[in-house]
Amino acid sequence: MASFKYALRDTFRLICRHWGLSILTLITAASVLYILGFTALFALNVRHMVSQIEGGLVVQVYMKKGEKPDDVYGKVKTNPTVTSIRAISPEEALDRLRAKLGNQARAVTLMGENPLPWSLEIQVQRAEHITPLVRDLVVFPSVEEVIYSGKLVERLSTISRASAGVSATILVLAVIISALVIFNTIRIAIYSRKEEIEVMLLIGATKTYISLPFVFQGMFLGAGGALLAVAGLWATYASAVNAVRSTLAFLDIIVNQQILLQFFLLLFATGATMGWMCSWLAVSRFTSRALRPR
Amino acid sequence: MDIRLAGVTKVFEPDIVALEDIYLSIDKGEFVYLVGTTGSGKTTLLRLISREYLPTRGQITVGDVNLRKIGRGRLPFYRRDVGVVFQDYKLLPNLTVFENVAFVLEAMGIPPRVVQNRANEVIDQVGLWRRRFLKPPQLSGGEQQRVAIARAMANSPSIFLADEPTGNLDLRTSEEIMRLLLSINAAGTTVLVATHDQYLVDAYRQRLVELHNGRLKRDERRGRYFIDGEL
Ligand SMILES: Nc1ncnc2c1ncn2[C@@H]1O[C@H](COP(=O)(O)OP(=O)(O)OP(=O)(O)O)[C@@H](O)[C@H]1O
Ligand SMILES: [Mg+2]
Numbered sequence A: 001m002a003s004f005k006y007a008l009r010d011t012f013r014l015i016c017r018h019w020g021l022s023i024l025t026l027i028t029a030a031s032v033l034y035i036l037g038f039t040a041l042f043a044l045n046v047r048h049m050v051s052q053i054e055g056g057l058v059v060q061v062y063m064k065k066g067e068k069p070d071d072v073y074g075k076v077k078t079n080p081t082v083t084s085i086r087a088i089s090p091e092e093a094l095d096r097l098r099a100k101l102g103n104q105a106r107a108v109t110l111m112g113e114n115p116l117p118w119s120l121e122i123q124v125q126r127a128e129h130i131t132p133l134v135r136d137l138v139v140f141p142s143v144e145e146v147i148y149s150g151k152l153v154e155r156l157s158t159i160s161r162a163s164a165g166v167s168a169t170i171l172v173l174a175v176i177i178s179a180l181v182i183f184n185t186i187r188i189a190i191y192s193r194k195e196e197i198e199v200m201l202l203i204g205a206t207k208t209y210i211s212l213p214f215v216f217q218g219m220f221l222g223a224g225g226a227l228l229a230v231a232g233l234w235a236t237y238a239s240a241v242n243a244v245r246s247t248l249a250f251l252d253i254i255v256n257q258q259i260l261l262q263f264f265l266l267l268f269a270t271g272a273t274m275g276w277m278c279s280w281l282a283v284s285r286f287t288s289r290a291l292r293p294r
Numbered sequence B: 001m002d003i004r005l006a007g008v009t010k011v012f013e014p015d016i017v018a019l020e021d022i023y024l025s026i027d028k029g030e031f032v033y034l035v036g037t038t039g040s041g042k043t044t045l046l047r048l049i050s051r052e053y054l055p056t057r058g059q060i061t062v063g064d065v066n067l068r069k070i071g072r073g074r075l076p077f078y079r080r081d082v083g084v085v086f087q088d089y090k091l092l093p094n095l096t097v098f099e100n101v102a103f104v105l106e107a108m109g110i111p112p113r114v115v116q117n118r119a120n121e122v123i124d125q126v127g128l129w130r131r132r133f134l135k136p137p138q139l140s141g142g143e144q145q146r147v148a149i150a151r152a153m154a155n156s157p158s159i160f161l162a163d164e165p166t167g168n169l170d171l172r173t174s175e176e177i178m179r180l181l182l183s184i185n186a187a188g189t190t191v192l193v194a195t196h197d198q199y200l201v202d203a204y205r206q207r208l209v210e211l212h213n214g215r216l217k218r219d220e221r222r223g224r225y226f227i228d229g230e231l
Helices: A002-017 A019-054 A070-077 A090-111 A127-138 A150-192 A194-202 A207-247 A257-291 B042-049 B075-079 B097-107 B112-125 B141-153 B171-186 B198-203
Strands: A058-063 A082-088 A119-124 A143-147 B003-012 B016-026 B031-035 B057-062 B082-085 B159-163 B190-194 B207-212 B215-220
Touching (some): A002 A019, A002 B097, A019 A150, A019 A207, A019 A257, A070 A082, A127 A150, A150 A194, A194 A257, A207 A257, B003 B042, B016 B042, B016 B215, B031 B171, B042 B057, B082 B141, B097 B141, B112 B141, B141 B159, B141 B171
Parallel strands (some): B031 B190, B159 B190
Antiparallel strands (some): A058 A119, A058 A143, A082 A119, B003 B016
C-alpha cells in the first residue's frame, strides 16, 4: 500500500519534471487518437447507412410460366447469406397487383386466366452477397428472370469496403504512431532517472516497484490523450449531427447514445492499454539489462 | 549470515584475471579488513558478494543461499540484507541527505511514518542531523561518505560491505568512520571493509585478509578490537 503511494508520488514528479515533453506527448497522442476516432466514426456511419439501405435490398426471381419454385427455394434456403425467402403464388401476386392498380386491375384478368408466374422474394444480409446469389439463380432453367438493383448494390458494397479499409489502415498507423511517441517519452524519463534506478536495483528495490511510476506515467499519457480525443470528437460529432440534420436530412447519421458511449469507452481503453504496454516494455527492457550479472 | 567462497575465480573478458581460486570463509558477526594493492581485486570480491557479478568458476554461498542459483525474483530480497557502501558512494545528487536515505526504505514498501523515523535515526547516528536537508554536492567528502554509510545501514542488513570507506579522508574523519563501522559490527552485523589505510588496520586490529594480484596472500586472525571498552 505504501509502495503504491510512493509510486503515485513519483509518477507525479516524473510528469512535472518533464512537463513540456509530457504535454507534447499528450497532445500528440490526443491528435492521433482523434484522427483514429474520427475515421472510425465515419466508417461506422457509412456502414450504418449501407445497412439501412440493405434492409430494403430484395432480389426478385420470376419463374417461367407454369414452373414451380420448389427446387430454387430449396437451393436458396441452404445459402447462409440469405435472411428470408418468400414464395409468391400467382394468386397472391394477382391480389397485390389488384391492390396496387385498383379499378384498372380488371384488365389483367380479362383474358380469363391468371397470367402471372410464381416468384420468390429473397432478402440478404449484405449488399455484397447479392451478386453471387444472382449468379447461382440464373443457372436454373426454370428461372425466367432475376431482378435486383445491381449497380447501386455494387457501389454500396464498394464504398462500405473502402471505408472499412481506410479506417483499418488509419487504426494501424495511429496505434503505431502513438505507441512510438509514448514509448519514446517513457524512455527519456527512464534515462533521466538512470542513475537512480541503478542504485535502487543495487540496494534491493524490486522491478515492479521501479516500473510502477513509469507505467503510471505511460497510462496517464495514453488515457489522458484518449480523453482529450474523446472530448474533441464529442464536440465535433455533435456539431456534425446538427449540420447533417439541417442540410442533408435524408442521411441517416448514428445518434444512438449507447453505441457512441461504447465507442468512446473503447477509444479510452485503447489509449490507456497502449500507454501501459509501451511504458512497461520500455522500463522492463531497462531493468532486465541492469539486473543481469556480469 | 556467514559468507563462503570456494575456489572462486573471476575473469573479465577477454583475459583479465581479477580473482583466482579464492577460498574464504567469514562467520556471522565477524569484522574483516580486505587489503591489497590497487587492482588486486578487492572491489571485485565485494561485487561478487552483492551479486553484481557472477564468478567465472567456483561457488559463493551467503547464509544458505547459493548466489549462482538465486533467481531474478529473489535477488532484490537478498540485496536488502546486504548493505553496500560503494567506492564512489553512488549518492543521488538531486536528493537531500534525508531523501537519499529514505528512498531505500521506501523501495522496501515501508510506510512513510516508519521511513521518516528510521531515516532520521540513522542520519543522527552518522552525525549529519543538521545537514539532513542539504544535497550531496553541498557536503564535504567525509560527510558524503557518512551519508553512504547511513543509507547502507538504514534497513539493518545482516551483512555490511564497505569499499574504501575512508579513502581520501583525513585521519580524524577516518577514525570517526571506523568507529561507526565497529558499532555496526557490535550490533551483530558481519562487516567486510576494503581499505588501503594501513594506519587504521593497525590501530583497530581485526581479522585481515590480503589479496595480491587476485590471489589470497594472507589471512590473519588478530585480536579483536572493541570500541570504548565494550566487550
Ligand atoms: N568490469 C570490469 N571489466 C574489466 N575489468 C575489470 C572490471 N572490474 C575490475 N576489473 C579489473 O579487475 C582488476 C581488479 O579490480 P578491482 O576493482 O577489484 O581492484 P581493487 O582491488 O578494488 O582496486 P582499488 O584498490 O584501486 O579499488 C583490475 O585489474 C581491474 O582492471
Ligand atoms: Mg576498489
